[in-house]
Structures are given as structure tokens and as C-alpha cells.
Amino acid sequence: MIYVVFVEPETPGNIGFLARTMKNFGLSDLVLINPCEIENDAYYKAMHAKEVITNRRTYDSLQDFIENEGIDFTVGTTGEAGGSYNVPRIAVTPEQFAEALNVTGKIAVVFGREGDGLTNKEISLCDVVVSIPTHEDYPILNISHAAAIVFYELFKKEKSYPVEELEEASTIEKNGLLDCMDEIIEKLGYPEHKSKNASLVFRRIIGRAFISGREAHTLKGTLRRINKRLIEK
């Protein structure tokens, strides 16, 4: 179970955006620590995730929340990853965090104030700190953007298979394509090194193209037809 905790939010709109991105990645348990008033803008920005806000829990402090809910694992987020001299803020990336997180139990992902992030005391309550790699010119992300990235990494990890039902062509289907193209190339009367190169280039392109099963089928149909017409010559 994953709780999303927002410490002392100052802007209702950010609560709304956070709720929306939570639902986008299948999360529903929002906890607000000593928040600003929840105005209409929070619900407006949440769009189709209003119930995430309605079902929120509220606590006075991060420590209260951790103790009362019996949290097993607390993850802080920070825009200021410390160097080695600032041990509490030594951070992992969202990717490292998602890879490492195979914990069952109650997990809290904690986001700090819009202006000041989490205090050192709050950071010290965390088991791990996550920091998103950003450009040095402007390293501070909006809180809902940071959340979207962390949730995306968690979701990506949890779902072993990404976009839609779309099945990538199997190795067998792809090899079928390559074999077919090789037969065509053989008939072109190339010197051997040129044949080899043409075959290699086609193989690389197919390898890089994330070709779907359906596309492999269509392309193979085309290649077969080409091959047949070359034979009939």
C-alpha cells in the first residue's frame, strides 16, 4: 500500500494536480500534513480525480502520521540532493528507488512544501531520500511534476508491460522478416560484402523500430510479394 503525503501545501491548485497525477498512476491514498484551506481550485485541477481529495486524511505533523498509520517505509523527496557531506540528503534516483522497492507493507512517499521542501527533521524521519536528476540552471521542479515522475517510475516498474495491448513482434516473427529480406537481397546480384551490408542494415533498422506483430505481418506480406515478383523475372 502506497500513501502519498504532501507536507504543508500552500496552494490548492497543487493539491489538485497531485491528486490527478496520483490517479493517472493508480494511486488513491492522499495524506495532507497541516495543509492550506482546500479551495475549489484544488477540485478543479484534480479533474477526474476529485475523490482522491475527498478521501484524503489530514495530520498535524509527518511524525504523527507515520506513528498513527504504522508506516513501514518512508520515502522523502528532495530537490536538493546533498553531497557526501550532507548524509541525510544523500539521495537515490526515482529509477533506483522503483527498482529497489519490492517491499510489502505500508509505504509513504513524502513531498515537501512548495517553497522550502522538507525540513532536516522531516528528512531524518525518512528511510530513503529520492531526488530527480535535473538541469543545474533550474533544478527545482513543481511538486506535482516531481510526483508525476516518481509515480511514473513506480508504475513502470510495477507494470512489466507498458503501452496498451500492443504486442511487440516476437523474435520468431522478426527473424522471419530478416530471412525473407535476405532471400530478396540474394537475388539482387550484389557482390558478397554488399549483400552482407544490406542485410545488416535491414536487421539493425528492424531491431530498433519496436515493430508490432501486426506491422511485422504487413511488412512480411510486402516482402514476400516482392520476392515472388523477383522470382518470376
Place this chain on the structure above:
Amino acid sequence: MIYVVFVEPETPGNIGFLARTMKNFGLSDLVLINPCEIENDAYYKAMHAKEVITNRRTYDSLQDFIENEGIDFTVGTTGEAGGSYNVPRIAVTPEQFAEALNVTGKIAVVFGREGDGLTNKEISLCDVVVSIPTHEDYPILNISHAAAIVFYELFKKEKSYPVEELEEASTIEKNGLLDCMDEIIEKLGYPEHKSKNASLVFRRIIGRAFISGREAHTLKGTLRRINKRLIEK
């Protein structure tokens, strides 16, 4: 060079959030297609990235932009990844996209309207479509959240791997390939809808494969030779 294109934005605040997340990940070239009025809220939400908005370019249509700026590679984003039956919207994940993109040249990452995304016509102008895996209950991300995730993947990749020298094939070289393949397909005696589909699939595959200039050259040689042999029949 990476352009970030927002097609027909309706909300100044979203333009601001987009500008902020661009700067967070080291991007600065914003293009707005037929935008709403840029009100104060855009600059307010941009925080320390106001200059991204000030330096924006504006065009009347996506096609105008692509042609006028001489874009080499156009990447669409969509919340509605097609299944295998909707070829134009077959999509790769942000991670797959970032992994494949090791190119120089002018690249455009295109985000659609807040409500309706990109039209089919706009999608058809794209070489590849990126879709973020999300939860089925609420798959539609706020545009700046989607952008943050795509930029994050690009930035992550760029940081960990040096950009290759390998120059991506220019649009002209790629179009040459597509034309050549279309000539071949025409000779295959397919009914029209099959010809169209075969052509589209080839275009998609070439679009997604991040083909280098050298590879385009080799593949074109092969296609030309095939075409010639088909003529001689």
C-alpha cells in the same frame, strides 16, 4: 536541437508549467501553434523560466512549423495509444524513445491540445508517437505532467550516455526512401487499401528506427535495385 511544440494551448497556466519543466530539464526552445492569449498566469506559473515564454516562436499550424524550421524528426505524444488496429497511433514508451534517440538534427517533441490532443492529421505528420503508460481508470495526464516525464527520460538518457556522432538521416533522405518504397509497392498489384497500408507501415518503421544517414543510403541502394529488377520483369 530539441524544439518543444504545444499545439493550440487553451490555458495560459499550462504554457507556464510547460516552460518551467522545460528549463528543469535543460530545454529552451518553445513553439506555440495558434495559442490562446499569453496572460500573466503563464509567466507566473513559469516561475524562473519566464524567458522560455518570452523567446517562444508562434506558428499557425504544425505543418507550417515543420516546413519553415526544416525539422528532421517529429515526435508526437498521445494519451490514446492505438491498439494494433490503429496503425498511426502505435506508440513507443518515453523510455524506448529516449533509448533510441541518439541523434543530431532538429527534433520536435509535440504536445496536443489539453482537451483533444493531436488530430489524426497532426499525428500523420509525426515520425514516431510516444505514449506514457498510465492506469486505465484515468489515463489522461495533464500536458505539463506528460512533458515532465518525457523530458525526464530524455535528460536521464543524455546524462548517462554520450550523444553519438552518428547523424540521423535528414527528412529529405528519409522521404527519398519512402518514395522509393512507394514505387515498389505500386508495382506489386495490391488493391489500393493494401498499398496504402503497406506504405504506412514502412513509413512508421522508418520513422521509429532512428535511421542514420549511412543506413538510409544503404537501404536506398537496396530498394533501388529491387525496383529496377521489378521493372525488368
